[in-house]
Amino acid sequence: MKTRKWQDLITPAIIYLVLSLLALIVVYPFIHVTAVSFSGRGEALRSGFHFFPRDFEWRAYRELLEYPFIWSGYANTVFRMVVGTLLTLLVTVCAAYPLSRPDFPMKRVLIMLILFTMIFDGGIVPNYLLIKELHLLDSRLVYVLPTAANAFQVLVMLSFFRSIPDALIEAARIDGARDMRILFRIVLPLSIPSLVTIGLWSLVHHINAFMDNLLYVTDQSKYVLQQVVRQILIENKLDPFTTATNLVPPAPESLKMASVIVCSLPVLVLYPFLLKYFEKGTMIGSVKG
Amino acid sequence: MKTIRKHGELLALFLFAFAFFIVFKYGPLYGVVIAFKDFKVVDGIWGSPWVGFQHFQELFQSSDFYRLLKNTLLLNFYQLLFAFPAPIILAILLNEVRSRYFQRFIQTTMYLPHFVSWVIMSGLLIYFLSPTTGIMADIMGWFGKEPIFFMGKKEYFRSIVVGSSILKDLGWGSIIYFAALSGINPEIQESAIIDGANRWQRIIRINIPSIMPTVSIMFILSLGGFLSANFEQIINLLNPVTFETGDVIDTYVYRVGLQQFQYSYTAAIGLFKSLVGLVLILGANLTVKKLSKGENGLW
Numbered sequence: 001m002k003t004r005k006w007q008d009l010i011t012p013a014i015i016y017l018v019l020s021l022l023a024l025i026v027v028y029p030f031i032h033v034t035a036v037s038f039s040g041r042g043e044a045l046r047s048g049f050h051f052f053p054r055d056f057e058w059r060a061y062r063e064l065l066e067y068p069f070i071w072s073g074y075a076n077t078v079f080r081m082v083v084g085t086l087l088t089l090l091v092t093v094c095a096a097y098p099l100s101r102p103d104f105p106m107k108r109v110l111i112m113l114i115l116f117t118m119i120f121d122g123g124i125v126p127n128y129l130l131i132k133e134l135h136l137l138d139s140r141l142v143y144v145l146p147t148a149a150n151a152f153q154v155l156v157m158l159s160f161f162r163s164i165p166d167a168l169i170e171a172a173r174i175d176g177a178r179d180m181r182i183l184f185r186i187v188l189p190l191s192i193p194s195l196v197t198i199g200l201w202s203l204v205h206h207i208n209a210f211m212d213n214l215l216y217v218t219d220q221s222k223y224v225l226q227q228v229v230r231q232i233l234i235e236n237k238l239d240p241f242t243t244a245t246n247l248v249p250p251a252p253e254s255l256k257m258a259s260v261i262v263c264s265l266p267v268l269v270l271y272p273f274l275l276k277y278f279e280k281g282t283m284i285g286s287v288k289g
Numbered sequence: 290m291k292t293i294r295k296h297g298e299l300l301a302l303f304l305f306a307f308a309f310f311i312v313f314k315y316g317p318l319y320g321v322v323i324a325f326k327d328f329k330v331v332d333g334i335w336g337s338p339w340v341g342f343q344h345f346q347e348l349f350q351s352s353d354f355y356r357l358l359k360n361t362l363l364l365n366f367y368q369l370l371f372a373f374p375a376p377i378i379l380a381i382l383l384n385e386v387r388s389r390y391f392q393r394f395i396q397t398t399m400y401l402p403h404f405v406s407w408v409i410m411s412g413l414l415i416y417f418l419s420p421t422t423g424i425m426a427d428i429m430g431w432f433g434k435e436p437i438f439f440m441g442k443k444e445y446f447r448s449i450v451v452g453s454s455i456l457k458d459l460g461w462g463s464i465i466y467f468a469a470l471s472g473i474n475p476e477i478q479e480s481a482i483i484d485g486a487n488r489w490q491r492i493i494r495i496n497i498p499s500i501m502p503t504v505s506i507m508f509i510l511s512l513g514g515f516l517s518a519n520f521e522q523i524i525n526l527l528n529p530v531t532f533e534t535g536d537v538i539d540t541y542v543y544r545v546g547l548q549q550f551q552y553s554y555t556a557a558i559g560l561f562k563s564l565v566g567l568v569l570i571l572g573a574n575l576t577v578k579k580l581s582k583g584e585n586g587l588w
Contacts (some may be wrong), residue, residue, distance in 0.1 A: 015366055015386060016386070032424070091305075122317030149309035210406070
């Protein structure tokens with residue numbers, strides 16, 4: 001009996017400890033990054049743990065915001081978030097709604113054709129050649145057009161549309177409503193939770209994507225935020241700019257950490273919404289496939 | 290004619306959307322033929338001469354190919370071995386926590402890295418692991434060890450990739466298992482407690498068997514992507530020193546194909562990868578269907 005009690009205390013204690021440690025590993029980098037981004041040169045260059053800024057200064061941010069490609073990067077990222085997400089939603093609804101109607105011709109074949117794009121990919125080179133043939137290289141449209149065709153999202157939307165009772169749609173049809181009217185007046189208002197989930201999926205994709213930028217866009221004024229920050233953070237390309245404009249530049253570490261903050265801001269702002277809708281969304285996606 | 294009149298509006302909607310799939314998803318299939326041609330930009334895709342399987346023969350004879358294949362397979366094998374079970378363990382631990390508040394706090398924190406881009410993740414990883422600025426050097430100093438330049442050593446590359454994958458998707462991946470665990474009938478747990486089962490016995494005899502269907506489906510599905518490593522992750526962590534262990538099919542195709550213009554040769558590698566991936570996912574789906582007697586599976 002005595003050993004049982006001892007065990008009953010020690011196991012939960014270990015579990016709480018392990019989980020807290022994991023949370024600390026995830027949270028600490030954010031604290032460190034914020035602290036270093038606001039720290040003075042000497043402090044930022046010091047190695048080791050940083051919990052709060054010392055010799056507080058804004059200089060890294062001021063310097064960073066003077067860098068023109070941060071602004072164009074933000075503009076391009078916001079462009080692809082807004083236009084890309086709207087286009088994705090439009091294409092997803094336009095593909096899924098007709099396929100959800102029981103009497104739509106060749107439904108099975110068309111669904112299979114869309115599904116196939118999920119499991120077979122031409123590869124990097126054929127995709128590049130296609131974008132080249134379409135004259136989309138070095139164009140901002142390359143960020144929003146190809147991602148609009150997303151088979152997985154069509155399937156999720158399709159399974160939601162199918163769950164809307166047929167009687168509702170039939171009733172509207174008997175009252176003389178046509179397909180478009182039914183879609184806008186009945187089906188879409190009922191689908192708002194699914195539309196929000198898919199819209200947020202798309203937003204997160206567009207905030208974080210940089211592969212299309214890396215492959216297809218070489219004009220720096222058309223770079224997205226991630227690619228601009230990638231150059232600062234990983235390829236160390238901001239240093240020449242700051243040393244050219246400044247006799248005593250801020251520490252490169254502060255600049256890098258400031259770029260991390262500037263770059264993660266959109267996700268952090270969206271995070272509460274993401275939490276609310278994504279957990280359910282993952283369940284739809286993984287259970288229904 | 291009758292169907293067009295009856296479904297006119299719907300057909301128009303559908304064709305608009307389907308055009309995107311035709312152009313951007315089926316369009317590249319046309320470019321795949323250059324794997325069987327000697328592609329020259331001036332001659333275009335169609336005008337370049339056919340060479341049959343020459344590129345594939347070259348491929349299977351080159352040592353590069355076996356290095357890429359080995360790296361891709363090993364990396365995926367380690368991912369499956371370590372990154373796959375991690376979220377299951379987290380879900381089981383989380384399920385043992387009584388305080389809803391603490392549970393929620395852990396979930397909210399652990400989901401965050403999933404939404405952070407690989408640029409940020411990799412950049413911070415490089416920064417924290419650096420021997421001069423990083424905290425890893427300090428931690429090693431506590432144990433009296435010399436700092437190591439982790440990013441510049443080929444023997445650490447795979448561990449870094451697998452470790453960062455775990456960190457990024459540990460919390461996110463646990464959602465589905467946590468939901469499965471919450472679905473277990475509490476009466477089963479209660480009667481086990483009355484019968485004198487302790488916590489570990491309950492986890493091993495009740496919790497793990499109850500989530501096994503979910504685990505096996507997720508496992509087989511993850512086999513489907515066995516030949517595709519995460520390009521966005523690896524391209525940011527890779528540098529010429531770590532090519533030997535870290536270069537995978539996609540990073541090689543990007544570097545040699547697009548930057549050194551060997552389009553046909555790398556298109557052949559890409560096609561090889563796509564075909565193997567297709568076979569794997571079809572096989573995986575078939576297995577899921579067999580295991581669940583036709584209930585599960587993607588289609």
